Every structure is written in structure tokens, then in C-alpha cells.
Amino acid sequence: MAQTPQQNFDAMRQDAIRRSREMQRRAVPMPPPPPPALPPKPPESPVSDELHHLLTGWDSEKLTLLALLYLLYKEGAEPELLLALAYILL
Numbered sequence: 577m578a579q580t581p582q583q584n585f586d587a588m589r590q591d592a593i594r595r596s597r598e599m600q601r602r603a604v605p606m607p608p609p610p611p612p613a614l615p616p617k618p619p620e621s622p623v624s625d626e627l628h629h630l631l632t633g634w635d636s637e638k639l640t641l642l643a644l645l646y647l648l649y650k651e652g653a654e655p656e657l658l659l660a661l662a663y664i665l666l
């Protein structure tokens with residue numbers, strides 16, 4: 577007796593489920609990859625340590641003003657402008 581299309585489909589589905597379970601049973605669990613190694617920390621110089629302590633606790637507005645002050649200084653801005661920005665930072 578010939579199988580109907582539905583019976584044929586059910587048989588193929590059951591075969592696929594059986595094969596999937598067999599592959600899962602045979603699978604060897606892989607260990608998790610080791611975490612990436614952290615780069616060695618460069619030794620801190622006294623200057624960078626002091627700079628870190630100097631900038632600790634500053635909010636983003638003061639850091640932005642400090643960056644602006646530095647950029648204007650490098651561009652040769654007028655000393656009055658630089659002093660005014662430095663005064664605002666205090």
C-alpha cells in the first residue's frame with residue numbers, strides 16, 4: 577500500500593528528529609574560550625599619576641574648558657582670553 581503525502585511527510589519529520597537527537601547525543605561539549613589576555617599595565621610615571629589626581633573629580637564642563645584652553649594656547653590665542661578661561665576653571 578502506498579503512503580499518502582501526509583504520512584510520507586510525517587515519516588520524514590520523525591526521521592529528521594531522530595537524526596537531530598542522535599547528533600546531539602554524539603556532540604562533545606566544547607569548553608568556553610578563555611578570556612582575552614589583558615595587556616600589561618604600563619608603569620605610571622609621577623607626572624601621569626599627578627595629572628590623574630589633578631583631573632579626578634572634574635566634571636565634563638571643566639574638562640571641556642580645559643581642552644579648549646589647551647587648543648587655544650596651541651593656536652596662539654590672546655593671553656587675556658586664556659586667563660579668562662583659566663579664571664572660569666577655578
